[in-house]
Amino acid sequence: MNKLFWIPLITSIGTIILLYGIGNTADVDFLVFRMSLSNVEISLLPIAVGILAGFISERIVKKKRNKDKS
Numbered sequence: 001m002n003k004l005f006w007i008p009l010i011t012s013i014g015t016i017i018l019l020y021g022i023g024n025t026a027d028v029d030f031l032v033f034r035m036s037l038s039n040v041e042i043s044l045l046p047i048a049v050g051i052l053a054g055f056i057s058e059r060i061v062k063k064k065r066n067k068d069k070s
Contacts, residue, residue, distance in 0.1 A: 007061050012054030019046035 023031025023043065034041040 004058065004061055004065070008054040008058040011057040012050040014050075015053040016046050016050035019049060 019031050020033045020043075022028065023046070024033065030043050030045050032041060032043050033046075
């Protein structure tokens with residue numbers, strides 16, 4: 001697999017982990033992932049931001065790839 005697959009994947013997963021880490025450390029309610037025996041509380045904002053970061057990084061990689069070819 002090439003850069004076009006790995007860079008966006010690592011960017012999106014890294015962004016999600018970073019935002020959940022900030023949310024749990026600073027106790028920010030909209031960036032929280034809490035798990036207990038009775039319930040699970042997951043915020044979807046870090047997931048959405050991570051997916052958006054993945055799309056943006058994919059566009060950047062494609063643009064640089066096309067620029068290098070010409």
